[in-house]
Amino acid sequence: MTTTRTNGPAERAQPGLTRQLLKRFVHHRIALTSLIVLATLMMVCFAAAWIAPYPRGQQDLLTGPSNPSQMHWLGTDELGRDFLSEILYAGQISLAIGLAVAVLSTVVGTVLGAVAGYVGGWLGELIMRVTDLFLVVPAIALLAVILEGLGPSPVTIVLALAALGWTYMARVVRAEVLSLRERDFVHAARGIGASDTRIILSHLLPNLAGVIAVGTSLAVASAIIAESTLSFLGFGVQSPQSSWGTMLNQAAGYVGTSQVYLLYFPGLAILVTVLCVNFIGDGLRDALDPQRTNL
Amino acid sequence: MLTFIAKRTLYSVPVVFVASFVLFWAVRATFDPLAKLRQSTDPEALDREIARLGLDRSIPEQYLLWLRSFVTGDWGTSTRTGTPVVDLIGQALWPTAQLAFWGLLVAIVISGLISVYSAVRQYSVGDHALTAAAYIGIAMPAFWFGLLLIQFLALWPKDVFDLDDPPLYFIGLHSIDQGGVVDYARHLVLPVATLVIAFVAAWSRFGRAAMLDALSSDYVRTARAKGVPRRQVIWRHAVRNSLAPFVTVVALDAAVMIGGLVVTEQIFAIPGMGRLFLQSLVAGDVFVLLPWMIVVAVAVVVCNLVADIGYALLDPRVRLR
């Protein structure tokens, strides 16, 4: 069955292991489909400059808002801009922020969590108290303060969201490291004289892979939703830039009118993206730890 | 048991203090309480205010000054409305409390029932449908869901059936005295649904997993071996054992619900804490922001405390700590 946990002292990732993981992931058809859909979505958005039917922000005030048609597959917004193109360009920002936040918070969280778990002591305690603090202080308040202080731009949004997001990863990684640290294979590695760094790099990290992979996918999902919420409320991405959240902010005013379709598509884009990310996360979890209860 | 509660409470107090200091410092560093005054041409007034607010002193000193007035109930005056901050926050608490109360109640009951059903009828059509719904529920932004609800459950029926009022209201809350229970409910349905959708989805996934764990456990096998009827096995054994972890998840998410409250109140124009926060933020109203954050932080701490106590009540193994 699972291979990482059972055999002897040197629990390093064997070459056969990666192949086995890939095989299991591929088995999870939903995860695989999601990966394909997400990859396609990302490619289409980031290649918007070449693919989008209309240039960004090109207004056509004569046409004004219109329903989906052959010329404009998703219709046009109140300024006559092609909605499909707008969504693609906005997607760049939303997706980029989501990914950047996930990467940043995962790296910071993993490092701090591993240190807290492995080294422990006062440093570990301090790190844990700080994460406790983040649990108590209302997130929205912190975000508002940071963004007000630094001025809202995609970069500061990434920093702000990551500043809040690392705590989850740190806690999870620390818990995992604490339990791994006491396992026999670590004792054995120390017994043969392996240095701490070596133990962390070659023994602990591969075993953390599952937890990290799942945590990262969760981070991407929550970052995308968080950014869209911030932008919707008005203190996220600011014009002239747009993200799916800002598009929804503008679309909100059209609820109850015939242009309500402006509301559907950016929201749908977010829904599909996050859904795919979650499925991929599930697939990763199944692939890396099939003994876990499946949801 | 009592020592457990006492210890937990005692531990929370320093956390609140440290949090308040961090927030104080962050807010002071970011917002200028004298922004409006600086635009006026009276330098004396400016100096007077600076002295009055103690802004010329060091941050720790300012914090202590502020702390003293905060604890005595003097929360200052809002620069946006000119009314005392205490009143503003006090008035804003009631609508938010209603929203939060009904939201939690509905979310816990619905997700609990879904969890039990999904676990007991694992892999049935109902289970698959609910799982799919749950996945969608956590993948969409709550505010988008709220707007869609307004569109399809309020505005569209009003149009199509040519009603005077939408079947479900989406602006503000009424109290029961104003229009009766049904009217009260009609105002609450959409905001509560918007607030809790993500939580119901997440909690029911978690609850289902916890129930499945419990149903495949050794003690359930023992109960069946004793001849305990199925219904009792499900409720007295499996559900009972799943409560403790379920409560933990709910409590942790309570803090996340704050963000949801802000968004929900904004969309449905509910004059609660969430909307107060946004209004104060946009206006740079420092005097409201800081007490607001403290009040909310205390609420979160209390929630966590309740959760810890609840967990200890539900799982006797924890009490010996």
Add this chain to the structure above:
Amino acid sequence: MTGAEVLLEVEDLSISFPTDEGLARAVQGVSFVLRAGETMGLVGESGSGKSMTAMAIMGLLPTSAVVEGSVRLRGRELLGLSESRYREIRGSDIAVVFQDALTALNPVMTVGDQLAEAVRVHRPDTTAAQRRARAVELLDIVGIPSPHERVNRFPHEFSGGMRQRVMIATSIANEPDLLIADEPTTALDVTVQAQILEVLREVQTRTGTTVLLITHDLGVVAGVADRVVVMYAGGVVEAADIEPLFYDTAHPYTAGLLASLPRLDRRSRDQRLYQIPGQPPAATNWPQGCRFAPRCAHVRHGLCDEDVPPPVEVGRGHTAHCARVDVWRTEVE
């Protein structure tokens, strides 16, 4: 013992499961007879199917399991009974003691409540006070000190041995005719093991219950059982009264099990502990013929690996499933 009434009759029991790799056979053609009042040991290593057999008797196998054959309690067929009928039997006619009392007892219910539940389920007409009194009484029977106080405690507040006694108390709550003990001592250390076996013996003397003791440990069986059935790879290989099994062993596998017991009276200083070479076959991949043949030192190709050996009677009440049963004992290892 041979005159006593037949309590449980298992005839040609087979259990299989559908798995990704095909049909896995856990148990095949198992038959034995249990008489009232006796203690029977069902012995075998992990994977031999002994626990499955017990679960089949109780009707507690997963719904995907395919069960064939017959299990009769006092002549009444159990396999195929509806769930509600089975529930009447479980906990009152047949009861089980499971291996790990820490996970087998509900951690959030007091011990008293769990005992009371066992009573309430089968005697709903009793009052709460009566059930509580019975709970205290049961704790006393199994030798738990201060039962009046302990009855309000939770399982995790007991030591391993005490917990196992609680499990036994739960199982005898309704004075079952048959008590199945599934590896009751495996999770305990040796001194506590002896105590638990003693408790079982006392319970049996007191109530006349018949005991089916499932274990992999022949040492446990030696002190307690009247009769032993040895299982290997899903089938019975030998069945005998206790003395003939140990002193007149008829099957090579049983002999191998006995030989691998560490003993103080053998001069084994310079010798390694004996191990039966090889591994039991996987449930999806049983060899043809005698399933022990691949590991047997006395195998004869063409004879042992064609058909599954039928039971051969080698003494009174003593059968062995071996094609070479008369001959192998004379061969040198």
